[in-house]
Amino acid sequence: MTLKFDEIGYWSQIKLDIIEKYASSYSLILSKWVNPSLHHIYVDAFAGAGEHILKNTQNRISGSPQRALAITPPFKEYYFIDINGEKVANLQKITLGREDVHILEGDCNKKLIEEVFPYIKYGDYRRGLCLLDPYGLDLRWEVIEKAGKMQSIEIFLNFPVMAMNRSVLWTKNTAGIGQSDIIRMNEFWGDDSWRDVAYSSTIDMFGDIHNNKESNKSIAMAFKDRLKCIAGFKNVSNPLPMRNSLNNIVYYLFFASQNDTGNKIVNDIFKKYRNQG
Numbered sequence: 357m358t359l360k361f362d363e364i365g366y367w368s369q370i371k372l373d374i375i376e377k378y379a380s381s382y383s384l385i386l387s388k389w390v391n392p393s394l395h396h397i398y399v400d401a402f403a404g405a406g407e408h409i410l411k412n413t414q415n416r417i418s419g420s421p422q423r424a425l426a427i428t429p430p431f432k433e434y435y436f437i438d439i440n441g442e443k444v445a446n447l448q449k450i451t452l453g454r455e456d457v458h459i460l461e462g463d464c465n466k467k468l469i470e471e472v473f474p475y476i477k478y479g480d481y482r483r484g485l486c487l488l489d490p491y492g493l494d495l496r497w498e499v500i501e502k503a504g505k506m507q508s509i510e511i512f513l514n515f516p517v518m519a520m521n522r523s524v525l526w527t528k529n530t531a532g533i534g535q536s537d538i539i540r541m542n543e544f545w546g547d548d549s550w551r552d553v554a555y556s557s558t559i560d561m562f563g564d565i566h567n568n569k570e571s572n573k574s575i576a577m578a579f580k581d582r583l584k585c586i587a588g589f590k591n592v593s594n595p596l597p598m599r600n601s602l603n604n605i606v607y608y609l610f611f612a613s614q615n616d617t618g619n620k621i622v623n624d625i626f627k628k629y630r631n632q633g
């Protein structure tokens with residue numbers, strides 16, 4: 357079977373530009389680090405095929421793995437994970453002969469915890485930049501929390517608010533939501549405290565109770581608090597809303613790290629794109 361490449365929109369291209377810009381700075385800084393020298397690793401957990409088709413032009417465009425591979429100075433190692441066998445085969449094809457690349461097929465939630473993060477220990481002078489870029493609620497909180505606690509890993513995280521709105525946050529309370537969607541939301545969020553964040557109620561002058569759903573921004577900012585307070589990332593930038601052509605927010609791009617310099621660089625990059633609207 358021939359692989360049909362994913363079609364991506366303009367906002368995905370912006371995301372790719374942002375990650376590439378930061379990954380270039382990160383690799384440059386870490387490559388120059390001495391006493392001790394550091395072994396820096398790029399991890400793409402929802403890697404995709406490595407390349408995509410741009411929706412409006414139908415042109416082939418490099419995805420996050422291909423862009424990471426082109427960065428100079430290079431990372432010392434690359435880990436690419438995808439659950440889709442055809443995408444993994446394409447990743448293998450485009451990285452043929454590169455001994456610094458490890459390609460894993462399967463659920464990244466398991467692979468990261470069991471096979472990748474154990475190789476990025478702070479005490480071993482290893483550092484990782486990890487992209488967590490799911491389409492929907494496929495990521496588990498335990499991965500995020502582990503990355504935060506390890507101190508050696510920084511993350512870009514796609515917070516898929518449109519997928520959340522479609523599957524879970526489409527009503528003004530949890531009545532009517534499918535149990536499997538609730539479980540997936542709990543797994544992404546880490547517990548069921550999103551219920552307290554996502555809904556509020558007001559009482560009008562007649563004593564009637566009205567349920568309300570909170571804004572996307574409130575929900576994203578509550579998740580920012582979790583990244584800091586529970587996962588233990590020292591710095592979490594205000595997330596960048598990524599909008600589609602109808603101006604709806606598809607997801608928020610988060611960056612979380614222990615490092616002040618990295619945080620400053622990403623804030624500067626985010627500022628440029630935020631000002632573009």
Ligand SMILES: C[S@@+](CC[C@H](N)C(=O)[O-])C[C@H]1O[C@@H](n2cnc3c(N)ncnc32)[C@H](O)[C@@H]1O
Pocket residue numbers: 372400401402403404405406407418419420421437438439440443462463464465487489490491494
């Ligand atoms: C948004 S795409 C990744 C795009 C890529 N990061 C880029 O920018 O070029 C999400 C990918 O995650 C993969 N995926 C979905 N669930 C997964 C899981 N549990 N573990 C690993 N990969 C998964 C899908 O096959 C898909 O290729």
